[in-house]
Amino acid sequence: MITLFLRRAIKDLIQNRFLNIVTVTTIALSVLIVSAFILFFVNINDMIDSWKKGIRIMAYLKSDSSLIKPGDIEKKIRLMDGVTNTRFIPKLDALIKLQKQMKRQSSLFTTLKENPLPDAFEIRMTRQAVNNKKIEHLAKQIEALPSVDEVEYGQSWIGRYINIIHLFKLTGYALSCLFFIAAIFIVANTIRLVLYSRQEEVEIMRLVGAEDRFIKAPLYIEGLILGALGGIIGMLALYMTFFYISSNMKQHLASGFFDIRFFPHEISCGLILCCMFVGWFGCFLSLRQFWATNKRN
Amino acid sequence: MFGVYKHYGRKKALRDINLDIYEGEFVFVSGPSGAGKSTLLKLLYLGEVVSQGQILVDGVNLSRIFSKRIPFLRRKFGIVFQDYKLISSKTVFDNVALVLEAMGHKRRFIQKKVNSVLRSVGLEDRYNSYPLSLSGGEQQKIAVARAIIGDPKIILADEPTGSLDAKSANIIFELLKRFHRRGGTVIVATHDMELIRRNKGRIFYLDKGFI
Numbered sequence: 001m002i003t004l005f006l007r008r009a010i011k012d013l014i015q016n017r018f019l020n021i022v023t024v025t026t027i028a029l030s031v032l033i034v035s036a037f038i039l040f041f042v043n044i045n046d047m048i049d050s051w052k053k054g055i056r057i058m059a060y061l062k063s064d065s066s067l068i069k070p071g072d073i074e075k076k077i078r079l080m081d082g083v084t085n086t087r088f089i090p091k092l093d094a095l096i097k098l099q100k101q102m103k104r105q106s107s108l109f110t111t112l113k114e115n116p117l118p119d120a121f122e123i124r125m126t127r128q129a130v131n132n133k134k135i136e137h138l139a140k141q142i143e144a145l146p147s148v149d150e151v152e153y154g155q156s157w158i159g160r161y162i163n164i165i166h167l168f169k170l171t172g173y174a175l176s177c178l179f180f181i182a183a184i185f186i187v188a189n190t191i192r193l194v195l196y197s198r199q200e201e202v203e204i205m206r207l208v209g210a211e212d213r214f215i216k217a218p219l220y221i222e223g224l225i226l227g228a229l230g231g232i233i234g235m236l237a238l239y240m241t242f243f244y245i246s247s248n249m250k251q252h253l254a255s256g257f258f259d260i261r262f263f264p265h266e267i268s269c270g271l272i273l274c275c276m277f278v279g280w281f282g283c284f285l286s287l288r289q290f291w292a293t294n295k296r297n
Numbered sequence: 298m299f300g301v302y303k304h305y306g307r308k309k310a311l312r313d314i315n316l317d318i319y320e321g322e323f324v325f326v327s328g329p330s331g332a333g334k335s336t337l338l339k340l341l342y343l344g345e346v347v348s349q350g351q352i353l354v355d356g357v358n359l360s361r362i363f364s365k366r367i368p369f370l371r372r373k374f375g376i377v378f379q380d381y382k383l384i385s386s387k388t389v390f391d392n393v394a395l396v397l398e399a400m401g402h403k404r405r406f407i408q409k410k411v412n413s414v415l416r417s418v419g420l421e422d423r424y425n426s427y428p429l430s431l432s433g434g435e436q437q438k439i440a441v442a443r444a445i446i447g448d449p450k451i452i453l454a455d456e457p458t459g460s461l462d463a464k465s466a467n468i469i470f471e472l473l474k475r476f477h478r479r480g481g482t483v484i485v486a487t488h489d490m491e492l493i494r495r496n497k498g499r500i501f502y503l504d505k506g507f508i
């Protein structure tokens with residue numbers, strides 16, 4: 001029975017090959033665009049994450065504040081919203097670190113009578129706190145503490161871009177949804193055209209005693225095949241584009257800095273399954289409509 | 298059938314039809330064209346729904362049947378449609394095989410059975426042709442082949458010899474008679490009085506929707 005349905009589905013697909021090629025192409029294009037977005041965001045998110053990890057606020061203490069215990073300030077800072085971790089860097093450590101970084105100019109240090117560097121706190125924040133306004137707010141709060149001399153938060157320029165990326169993400173979601181829906185309607189339309197071109201055939205099948213599911217099953221199989229084909233072709237196209245771009249990029253960027261990756265196979269499979277669902281659902285929609293308009297008894 | 302009426306809009310196609318057809322009978326429904334013969338047959342297989350009255354087929358009340366059961370009702374009938382109703386995109390073989398496929402038979406069985414039925418209507422060399430490439434008479438024979446292939450209880454034949462020459466008409470009628478001899482019920486709608494005269498069977502005469 002299933003082989004019969006499969007055979008009929010494949011026969012139908014071949015019979016309406018032009019229509020089906022158009023449908024598969026549209027699904028493939030939709031998949032290509034949607035998955036390109038996903039791919040883009042997977043990589044952007046990686047980058048943002050690594051940047052976010054690098055973002056920290058440095059709070060330099062007043063040099064005459066040695067009377068104040070660093071522990072007290074630390075406690076205060078830790079209580080602030082969005083702070084995950086603080087590390088006290090005594091000025092001696094800072095100096096040693098600096099000396100290590102500047103070995104060549106070590107003569108410079110020998111002339112120093114006393115350590116010019118202040119004590120400092122390195123403050124790390126939760127991910128949510130890493131956005132422009134919150135960092136600024138936090139920095140102001142810390143700066144307002146009596147013994148804090150100066151606050152520095154390098155790399156916060158990223159924050160400005162994060163908003164743009166968020167906007168981009170939103171656009172991506174919207175576009176993906178749009179394409180998803182469009183794909184469903186295109187499949188529905190294809191199946192509908194197939195149905196209408198065979199209205200008479202369907203009618204005759206029913207008259208000679210075919211059950212509805214006998215008529216519908218091959219169409220559902222067609223929908224699934226259309227979806228799967230579109231999905232696979234779309235993914236392949238994306239993979240090839242990705243491969244091409246990334247190998248180019250690696251040559252130019254000497255790699256290491258950007259580590260772009262293709263998304264995991266689960267997502268690819270998920271997308272293809274999604275496409276099959278699109279095929280099935282499109283079929284379901286058009287069958288429901290067709291049956292509603294053609295049901296005489 | 299009890300007190301059956303059928304209207305198409307305001308047009309009354311059948312009026313107060315009461316009749317019993319018994320298992321194993323050979324029945325003619327005759328009358329001039331437009332009398333309602335086709336309509337009468339359509340009511341039986343639910344190609345149309347009665348406007349008023351009751352129809353029982355093999356103990357099943359057609360106005361009470363669940364729509365899921367309709368395909369099974371139709372499998373009791375082998376129908377030769379007036380306009381053949383062959384699927385033009387399918388080959389002769391596939392057209393005839395469709396009935397058995399819908400019933401869920403095995404491929405091997407279908408192949409054998411279709412071949413033997415096509416042979417009995419004399420079209421065994423045509424099974425790869427498409428219906429539109431055949432003459433009217435050949436198409437009618439295919440329609441008959443499709444009607445008998447599912448071993449129905451009842452054959453409904455609407456003008457089954459309408460476009461056939463005398464020789465082909467005889468072949469078709471022999472097939473119907475053979476089906477009848479094996480215990481099947483046959484209901485033939487025809488305006489061809491000559492045909493009726495040459496064959497035995499009970500006759501209902503319809504005129505303007507009255508019996």
Ligand SMILES: Nc1ncnc2c1ncn2[C@@H]1O[C@H](COP(=O)(O)OP(=O)(O)O)[C@@H](O)[C@H]1O
Nearest residue numbers: 305308309310329330331332333334335336337
């Ligand atoms: N689908 C339909 N819609 C409207 N009128 C119809 C329809 N089918 C048949 N009729 C009318 O019903 C009457 C009986 O038709 P029909 O049963 O086909 O007659 P017959 O088969 O005896 O020639 C005719 O007058 C015809 O015009």
Ligand SMILES: [Mg+2]
Nearest residue numbers: 334335379455
């Ligand atoms: Mg008629």
